[in-house]
Amino acid sequence: MPDTIRAHALDTVVIAVHDLAKGEKISTDGQSLHLRDDIPMGHKVALRDIASGEHVIRFGHPIGHATRDIRRGDLVHVHNIFTNLNDVIEYAHTPHFDPIAPPEGPVPTFRGYRRKDGKTGIRNEIWVIPTSHCANGPAVRIVELARAQFPQTDRFDGFYALTHPVGCSQISTDFEYTQNILANLAVHPNAVGVLIIENGCEKNCLPNFLPSLGAYDRERLRFVSGQEADDEVAAGIEAVEELYRFALTGERQATPISELALAVNCGGSDTFSGITANVLVGHITDLLTAWGGTVVMTEVPEMFGAEHLLMNRAENEEVFRKIVDMINDYKRYFKRYGQPIYENPAPGNIAGGITTLEEKSLGCTQKGGRAIVKDVLKYGERLRKKGFNLISGPGNDLVGLTNQEACGSVMTVFTTGRGTPAGYVVPLLRVSSNSRIAEKKKGWIDYDAGRLLSGKGMTEATDELWSMIINVANGEIRPRAEAAGYRQIGILRDGVTL
Secondary structure, eight states: OOSEEOSSTTOSEEEESSOBOTTOEEEETTEEEEOSSOBOTTOEEESSOBOTTOEEEETTEEEEEESSOBOTTOEESTTTEEOOOOSSOOOOOOOOOOOOOOOSSOOOEEEEEEOTTSOEESOOEEEEEESSGGGHHHHHHHHHHHHHHSOOBTTBOOEEEOOOSOSSSBOHHHHHHHHHHHHHHHTOTTEEEEEEEEOSSSTTOHHHHHHHHOSOOTTTEEEEETTTSSSHHHHHHHHHHHHHHHHTTOOOEEEEGGGOEEEEEEOSOOTTTTTTHHHHHHHHHHHHHHTTOEEEEOOGGGTTTTHHHHHTTBSSHHHHHHHHHHHHHHHHHHHHTTOOTTOOSOHHHHHTTOOSHHHHHHHHGGGGTTOOEEEEEOTTOOOOSSEEEEEOOOSOHHHHHHHHHHTTOOEEEEEESSOOOOOOSSOEEEEESSHHHHHHOTTTOSEEGGGGGGTOOHHHHHHHHHHHHHHHHTTSOOOHHHHTTOOOOOOOOOSOBO
């Protein structure tokens, strides 16, 4: 294993693959480097002298500027570099396309559940969704009783309550966000059936909520009003029993891979994320979109500093303008609340060696591979086009992932350098960027991309992860978060609470 990794030939820093001690002499890129500081695993060391005010280069792009003179062999981190990011700016469209061609051979398939609306799910579950927090308790109780009465089978994957803290005392955009996310979940293809339960007097009561659903399959949805029913839990059990009988008629069918919609996201990133895990996921994005499938990426604040790379891959001028609007609208959102746009990376990211938001973004966007951006969705919208899609949303895992999954993604591939056990709405494959966290948290990590640092080839890793994705889609394996029963949703808040 090498002592350091250089991500790009233009980089003025290299990354320590393991802890390095002050005074050591190491070989990097064919030259000897004397270390002037202790360099923790994942942190940066200057490959040459960098003058105060000069750009620091990583991934072949600036990640900030030196705030004082940096000597060759120095630790490069928050004490001596700072972001270059600024406010809303103008962008020029300079298209640059380099997508991969579909691999030779037969087009892959997976075994999914085809719905009447044309979408394909990879699970046959029943979800109980409260329209507001007042109905959370009955929703949870209905699921508890239903699990005891109606067992999982090879055609039915279980009951889940998607509780949340909103749905009442909301107005304007804040309320629209809640309605759109809940409506999108109510027609999600991984749910063979959904029970919507209201309290009855909340802002998001059924008469207000139903129009947000649009057209829906009446076989798959049931509704209960807590204030109208004599016993809302009994009424809920009656409703989910009907859905359960319907679920048992489902059967997996061989489906072209073009019908698979995948979300890609990251959390607890470290400096290896942009070298191993995110690059690996980028290869998955390239494969799936080359075969006509769909990949959805978000985390808009973690595009700042790398947004130009995505803009240059916009399919046309219209998509380019949508990316520009998404980026600048998010910057305005920060400014509206008096916050700097570079209020990132998080403490865990910094501990893992990431110094500026540009550095984080340049690593984060690697998950998009080389795919052409086909469409840009606003928060709470549903998928319209196949291919590589961007959707507006925060870097916050809970809110961002719920949005990606609600828009129609049936599985998520999630990369991490620091680790997290969290599960969300759909099956989630967790990929570690380093082997240290994979070895320590075997109950969290599904695939160790850190092995790319110790000799595993990218082609082999891509084949392995692709095989896991197909097996998850087929229902043959359950990722660790799904097997543990971890499931939660989050909805973006923006406005007054009454």
